[in-house]
Amino acid sequence: MKDDRPLLLLADDDPSIADTLAPFLERAGFHVLTVSDGAAALDKVHSHRPALVILDVLMPRMDGREVLRRIRRGNLWIPAILLTQVGESSERALALEEGADDYLNKPFDPHELLARIRAVLRRARPGERSLSTSWTLSALDLILDRKARRASHKGEALDLTPKALAVLEYLMTHPDECVSRERLLEAVWGWEYPAGTRTVDTRMAELRRALDDDPENPRYIETVPAEGYRFVAPVKGE
Amino acid sequence: MKQLVSLRDFLIKLFNARLTRIIVTALPLFLGLLATIYVQNFLEPVPILAFRMDIGIAALLFGIFLTLLLGAYFFGDESRGWFARGDMDEVRREMEESRRQFIRRLDHEIKNPLTGLQAALVNMSETSADADRHRASENARHALDRLKRLLADLRKLAELEERPLERLPVDIPALLEEVTEAVQSLPAAQERKINLLISRVPWPFPPVTGDRDLLSLVFYNLLENALKFTASADSVEVRALEDGRAIVVEVADNGMGIPPAELPKIFEELYRGVNARGTEGSGLGLALTRRIVILHDGALEVRSRQDDPRGTVFTVRLPVARK
Missing domain, CATH: 1.10.10.10 (Winged helix-like DNA-binding domain superfamily/Winged helix DNA-binding domain)
Structure with a gap:
């Protein structure tokens, strides 16, 4: 049987976050793939083509921003949500510059993440550039x-x-x-x-x-x- | 050309060398001494200025003067540094101590909600009654809110140092009206009355140059504190006037007052006075408030009394925008 739930790629190096968010998002009707570093996230983007990526900004090997930059450079318009560690304004400005569709400051309510995921997916036109980019x-x-x-x-x-x-x-x-x-x-x-x-x-x-x-x-x-x-x-x- | 450059480098190096500096500094003194001895042996004293002075002595005095001048030029910074070192050590010790104190207080502020959270989780996993589980999850949420508030305020403090301040004209009376209204809409302040007095005669307030949102935080924090530390029968007043150079805003109440010994400490990060124990808050509000006022080149002061007539007045002075 083919799984027709949308595939989310969740990249966060903190296991306590990935381990709790993944089941929550699964319950909400998504299929969730988790990775713990930026390089792995980039690999999975290419091999699995998820419907949406959720990237933590601070990650080992490659930070979330760099991952997003590389995804965009490859003309891949997969919607992305950045999880920012600090609420610095420069970081928010950057998040836009790297072409994130939305961003969320840690700590956040998981329901808020879910609402953003749904909104971003609703807005996304497959294969097309989003307004955020x-x-x-x-x-x-x-x-x-x-x-x-x-x-x-x-x-x-x-x-x-x-x-x-x-x-x-x-x-x-x-x-x-x-x-x-x-x-x-x-x-x-x-x-x-x-x-x-x-x-x-x-x-x-x-x-x-x-x-x-x-x-x-x-x-x-x-x-x-x-x-x-x-x-x-x-x-x-x- | 290359030789010229290397010659110049050589001269610069020579000039910068410590030994060269010492020799150059001492040279006038030495020449003056030589001149004194030489002149006394061969020449008659001649009148210089109004009194008679030996040319040799004049040369010596000139030499001493020049040596002092060169010494100040070459070694002034060094000696100043030597004298200042004591002060620096003192400052460093104080900074070190305040850092340690900050960590101790932070530890304390985190410990309490974390303990609450831990207990709530235990309750949640060990009880099966719905009502108990619900209470435990409410407690956990409450502890979480406290931690989130602390973190948010810590972040604000850190960010104040990093991000550029918006510098636009701000209409202070309008801001005060907005903030007063916002504070009064808090559930805890619904019954409370805040008197807002703004002098408008003979001319309206000039604008202050600054960050509107941060300034709103200043007055919000002061006003929220005033409500927090007064009973519903007490009065809270906000008054603003302008003295040509600055806009002065006072947030006053006739509540319990602050103990004199605590007054110098209340602006410290995470300091909690006796009044503030057991009340909600991150312990960073006043530190943030003062930091914002200082970033606007203003000043924040407090006066408080605990014996009748008691109460507290916070005074914010913000320089008005220059035309």
Whole structure:
């Protein structure tokens, strides 16, 4: 009988993490392959072609970022989630640069990982580049140049704070997905702020002002009551 | 050309050599001495300036002066280093001691939730009653939350040193309103009233240049502390004014107050005073708060009394953005 559960490759050098996450993900309906170092992860990617890879950043022999870089260099657009050890902002920026589809800071709730896996798989178009690996993203009149850290709307450059730009980047790489404030905080700010949800709202208001987007009748960013935000415009990547 | 370069190298090396420096330094003194002896034997004293001075003595004085000058130039750093070494040892000892203290406190902070977690796991595996298992898993989650909070705050402290600060204009009154509202929405603070006083006459507040999110953390921590260490009958007040150079924000309460002996220590990482024993918190809040204020070129002070009228005032001074 052929196993039609999606195959996940989980690469983490800490056995306590691999040993507990694998059964959890199996129960959730996935087939899980675990490896404990980067070089083995790269081998398995080539031999098994998993539906998604989960890579720890700090691993022996080859770190998670290098693995991802090599996967991408081989024009393999397998979706990837990076598990970052420290919440450094440089690391998050890098995670995007290496073409990760999402990232999660340790320690995390396994349910959160599961939610990300499902969202990434839902977004993935087999064999195609994902938005996370595109340098330029466009939606309606909005263009985001991720490398130059610039955004323009109707041909005019937007004056955005770096945080607001990062929020926009996260939303545009996760279109049509309800993104909670907590998740934005973790992804963009890297740490939880006690007054965090308001912090997110402040930047969202800044974005909406810049985009001239009416929250009641949004073209770009929709508020999902009690949940978070959703980027509703269709996004194209180049 | 090559020879010229090697000659230059040779001269530079010669100039940098210690022996050369000593000789060059002492040379004027030596020449001055020679001149004194020589002149006294052959020449009559001549009037120099207003008083009569032997040319030889003048040469000697000039030599001494030049020697001192050269000595300061060549060996000044060295002697300063020699004098400063004592201070350095002292500083190093203090740093070493504070590092050891930090590890001792960290050990303590980790030990407690870990013990709770261990006990909860044992309970979970040894009991079969659903209610007991549920309680054990709640306890485990609680211990885990404490550990996660500690880790998150440790990471914040480490990251403050590493990542560049956002430097944008921040509207402090708006920020204070936002933070006050956020603190009041905490389940534990629902019934509490916070008085927010912002002077708006004759002109509005100038902006502060800084990282809005970090500054919000400063006021949030101070306000959360004020609520944590006061009873529901006590008052908590936030007041802000501007004195032309800085924006001054005070977070005040008439709660139990901080013992005088503890006041100098409360900003230390993981320090827990008697009031803070048994309350929730990572023990890093005030350390983080002070660090953020200092990164904004500001100052954080505290005044507190335990005898009537008792209470605590934290004062944050943040320089206003220069035009």
